[in-house]
Amino acid sequence: MQGCRTLWRADEMMISGVVKEIEFVNKYAFGVDIGGTTIKLGLFDGEGNILDKWEIPTSKSVDGTQILPDIAVAIEVKLQEKEIEKSEVIGVGVGVPGPVDSKGTIYGADNLGWGVFNVAEILSSLISLPVKVGNDANVAAFGEMWKGGGEGYNNLVMVTLGTGVGGGIIVGGNIVSGYAGGGGEVGHIHIEDGEEEPCGCGNYGCLEQYASATGIVRLAKRRLMKDDAPSRLRSRKLSAKSVFDAVKAGDEVAMEIADEFGRYLGKGLAVIASVVNPEVFVIGGGVSKAGEILFDYIRPYFLKYAYRVCKDTKFVLATLANDAGICGAAGLILNNDK
Amino acid sequence: MQGCRTLWRADEMMISGVVKEIEFVNKYAFGVDIGGTTIKLGLFDGEGNILDKWEIPTSKSVDGTQILPDIAVAIEVKLQEKEIEKSEVIGVGVGVPGPVDSKGTIYGADNLGWGVFNVAEILSSLISLPVKVGNDANVAAFGEMWKGGGEGYNNLVMVTLGTGVGGGIIVGGNIVSGYAGGGGEVGHIHIEDGEEEPCGCGNYGCLEQYASATGIVRLAKRRLMKDDAPSRLRSRKLSAKSVFDAVKAGDEVAMEIADEFGRYLGKGLAVIASVVNPEVFVIGGGVSKAGEILFDYIRPYFLKYAYRVCKDTKFVLATLANDAGICGAAGLILNNDK
Numbered sequence A, B: 001m002q003g004c005r006t007l008w009r010a011d012e013m014m015i016s017g018v019v020k021e022i023e024f025v026n027k028y029a030f031g032v033d034i035g036g037t038t039i040k041l042g043l044f045d046g047e048g049n050i051l052d053k054w055e056i057p058t059s060k061s062v063d064g065t066q067i068l069p070d071i072a073v074a075i076e077v078k079l080q081e082k083e084i085e086k087s088e089v090i091g092v093g094v095g096v097p098g099p100v101d102s103k104g105t106i107y108g109a110d111n112l113g114w115g116v117f118n119v120a121e122i123l124s125s126l127i128s129l130p131v132k133v134g135n136d137a138n139v140a141a142f143g144e145m146w147k148g149g150g151e152g153y154n155n156l157v158m159v160t161l162g163t164g165v166g167g168g169i170i171v172g173g174n175i176v177s178g179y180a181g182g183g184g185e186v187g188h189i190h191i192e193d194g195e196e197e198p199c200g201c202g203n204y205g206c207l208e209q210y211a212s213a214t215g216i217v218r219l220a221k222r223r224l225m226k227d228d229a230p231s232r233l234r235s236r237k238l239s240a241k242s243v244f245d246a247v248k249a250g251d252e253v254a255m256e257i258a259d260e261f262g263r264y265l266g267k268g269l270a271v272i273a274s275v276v277n278p279e280v281f282v283i284g285g286g287v288s289k290a291g292e293i294l295f296d297y298i299r300p301y302f303l304k305y306a307y308r309v310c311k312d313t314k315f316v317l318a319t320l321a322n323d324a325g326i327c328g329a330a331g332l333i334l335n336n337d338k
Helices: A002-014 A017-025 A067-082 A119-127 A136-147 A213-226 A240-248 A252-276 A286-290 A293-305 A321-334 B002-014 B017-025 B067-082 B119-127 B136-147 B213-226 B240-248 B252-276 B286-290 B293-305 B321-334
Strands: A028-034 A038-045 A050-057 A089-096 A105-109 A114-118 A131-135 A156-161 A165-171 A280-284 A314-317 B028-034 B038-045 B050-057 B089-096 B105-109 B114-118 B131-135 B156-161 B165-171 B280-284 B314-317
Touching: A028 A067, A028 A136, A028 A321, A038 A067, A038 A321, A050 A067, A050 A321, A067 A089, A067 A119, A089 A119, A089 A136, A089 A321, A114 A119, A119 A131, A131 A136, A131 A321, A136 A156, A136 A165, A136 A280, A136 A321, A156 A252, A156 A286, A165 A252, A213 A240, A213 A252, A213 A286, A240 A252, A240 A286, A240 A293, A252 A293, A252 B252, A280 A293, A286 A293, A293 A314, B028 B067, B028 B136, B028 B321, B038 B067, B038 B321, B050 B067, B050 B321, B067 B089, B067 B119, B089 B119, B089 B136, B089 B321, B114 B119, B119 B131, B131 B136, B131 B321, B136 B156, B136 B165, B136 B280, B136 B321, B156 B252, B156 B286, B165 B252, B213 B240, B213 B252, B213 B286, B240 B252, B240 B286, B240 B293, B252 B293, B280 B293, B286 B293, B293 B314
Parallel strands: A028 A089, A089 A131, A156 A280, A280 A314, B028 B089, B089 B131, B156 B280, B280 B314
Antiparallel strands: A028 A038, A038 A050, A105 A114, A156 A165, B028 B038, B038 B050, B105 B114, B156 B165
């Protein structure tokens, strides 16, 4: 893989400005986002435009050993369908749901049944193309930096508020993977000392327990049980969406829940800012569909807890939604060393 | 400055292995560490060995405007004394006590009376040499990575436990300065909700309020006032040193204070690990003179609060002491792009 990449860089160095640009447009890359139930794939041109995207199911048989062969076949079939030569493909970027180091080794992915192995090397040998691999949340952050809400910034932190809380740290345009792939695992920042229920990770009081979609439902249940204050939430199925819909309708109990959510997340983001001081926080995931009203609840607490030079950090919403993963994965190939 | 650096890199590319090495040894660099009362300076050879070091007082007259001219004169005098031509000097690295961005702009340094300006550009124009500038704690971290306790690691976090708590984050061998120079400001991570005394920064509950030398004295005073439990600390002047000396002598109250210190710092380091996941924490500053016994108190809490993939993070002591600043500053010049 390293050899192929070096070769490509050498090509790039040998050709001049205009020729290089044409050369680049005529090339292709694939972006792959491996999830627990489906694998999303995208075919991109050299500028990062999506030409085609599709999904295949995630095979969990035999400890997930069929996943990489399935991806290789899906790519081969697409190349035939589009009549693209393999020599026109710069490489394949992949996002995986687990900690990955900068060399492409994954340190376990519970959702897939995977242990520790080098994903980049194995997929590259199956498909005979250069492969780069990143953690899915980091890769989504990279996508948002390249083509989404964080476009134009190269120091950013993306926080994905979904079933859990994921994160991706970008410093100087590069993903911070961390030594053992734990870079950007901001959902597991310890944020609350008194918590009695365990987080999915086994610790107590992780940010994910309060700021994820399921965390917001927990906060809502706790608040509703506290007293009998009237709220439209009492007659609805609790979800992050129903909470923020109630906030928008002026429901005071829902506002208290949103305030609690904002306190935890604002405090967590302030802590992150004291470590890497990004220019912007990009907020994505299902919870972010509530829109900019989220910032009204996060920002006051961020300002309360942030160190002075970090207080100007901007907040924006992610814009790529489900395409962030494939887009960022393609970006690992196309936006590399540019 | 950029031009000079590029020129040097071109030189480097044009000469072959052995010649390059000799060329490099015959070059020099200066490392400068600007403190509130003294400025430390060092002359280094191309391998990063200290050839000479000395100090000059920090002039605070006229809003610190004399500081950079004083440094320029000190370097010119040293060049004459050592009969070194300016063409033999690769550059001057500088650590400054305030937030600095990657271009060398400082965003205020209260201790020096400085506002916002580009330190690198001004010193470079005074001395006619390339200048690189970093925050003093970041630069010390860089020094420890290059020649100190963190040698051999290129993903590390240094935490300096002195009067305050400073920090430096190194990712992939590079300092994380942050967008507004706030990268590595780990002393101002919010770590305690109930704090009623303000931190020097104006916030409440910063890590610095518990894990610095002064923070340890605060914890000790609080513990001693709680009851009348016997302790040798009651007859001694309280300091971080007297607390850890008492710990080593088996004083139970001192052990409780050390445990409290370890809980705050271990929790803070676990949070940092979930953001950048370093391979090693390098602990420096006056408090670190207590030695590896510190780790006995920090590690259990680190393990309690850290996300699973971060639990293997190593702990080492800084080894460069007061030379970390000048050494790291010289490293900004000599260890750049190697």
